[in-house]
Amino acid sequence: MTNKPKIVCPQCGKKDTWRSDNKYRPFCSERCKLIDLGDWADEKHRVPAEPVDFPDENDKNEQ
Numbered sequence: 001m002t003n004k005p006k007i008v009c010p011q012c013g014k015k016d017t018w019r020s021d022n023k024y025r026p027f028c029s030e031r032c033k034l035i036d037l038g039d040w041a042d043e044k045h046r047v048p049a050e051p052v053d054f055p056d057e058n059d060k061n062e063q
């Protein structure tokens with residue numbers, strides 16, 4: 001009887017067999033893990049970047 005635990009990779013949706021030695025779980029592979037981490041990094045970069053008018057410190061020095 002084969003009752004191996006299965007995982008579905010949250011990144012690519014690929015069904016895979018759970019392996020306790022799979023250090024990339026719950027992803028199927030290192031690639032999917034990196035993609036997921038990349039997505040998270042992208043989210044962080046997606047902070048609304050509004051132009052900010054910094055007072056020009058150099059101007060102050062010149063006066």
Ligand SMILES: [Zn+2]
Pocket residue numbers: 009010011012013014027028029032
């Ligand atoms: Zn995957």
